[in-house]
Amino acid sequence: MESTRTNKYPAHCDACDRYLPAGQGAWAHGNTYCGVRCEEDATRRAQERINAEVEARRQLQQTLIATAVTPETPQTAELMVKATNGRVTSLADLQDANAEDVNAVMIAVAKRDSANRTRAKREEAKRTNTCTRCGGAGRADKWERTGSICYKCNGSGKDHE
Numbered sequence: 001m002e003s004t005r006t007n008k009y010p011a012h013c014d015a016c017d018r019y020l021p022a023g024q025g026a027w028a029h030g031n032t033y034c035g036v037r038c039e040e041d042a043t044r045r046a047q048e049r050i051n052a053e054v055e056a057r058r059q060l061q062q063t064l065i066a067t068a069v070t071p072e073t074p075q076t077a078e079l080m081v082k083a084t085n086g087r088v089t090s091l092a093d094l095q096d097a098n099a100e101d102v103n104a105v106m107i108a109v110a111k112r113d114s115a116n117r118t119r120a121k122r123e124e125a126k127r128t129n130t131c132t133r134c135g136g137a138g139r140a141d142k143w144e145r146t147g148s149i150c151y152k153c154n155g156s157g158k159d160h161e
């Protein structure tokens with residue numbers, strides 16, 4: 001390992017935080033260390049961090065593949081293509097996709113699911129003739145400050161008067 005110049009200025013070791021007076025540590029690539037042992041420690045920890053990130057990404061991908069985008073429908077494929085500018089066209093592609101594309105697909109899937117839930121809620125409200133704003137309550141004490149009456153249904157709790 002090509003490290004060692006000594007530190008010109010007092011500093012703390014970047015691996016173990018020990019105070020190093022000027023000239024008593026090793027300075028390498030923008031970091032100050034007690035010596036080779038601490039430099040190796042820091043390198044190992046950096047590698048562990050990278051491994052952890054890679055593992056986290058892999059797990060995210062697995063979760064996504066297992067839940068959010070299955071079953072693979074034409075609509076899901078279309079959504080993935082759109083979210084990644086055509087880089088991901090199938091679940092097989094997604095297995096090998098980079099973190100950015102996986103995130104883009106995650107966000108697109110979440111948006112779609114949220115839109116689906118909103119639509120389902122609206123349709124349910126229409127079906128049961130329930131006001132979408134107050135959920136059928138019409139009036140509530142917690143709305144005291146604005147007059148206690150739902151302004152959308154005017155207190156009826158119904159979708160249409």
Ligand SMILES: [Zn+2]
Nearest residue numbers: 013016034038
């Ligand atoms: Zn150290």
Ligand SMILES: [Zn+2]
Nearest residue numbers: 131134150153
């Ligand atoms: Zn209402």
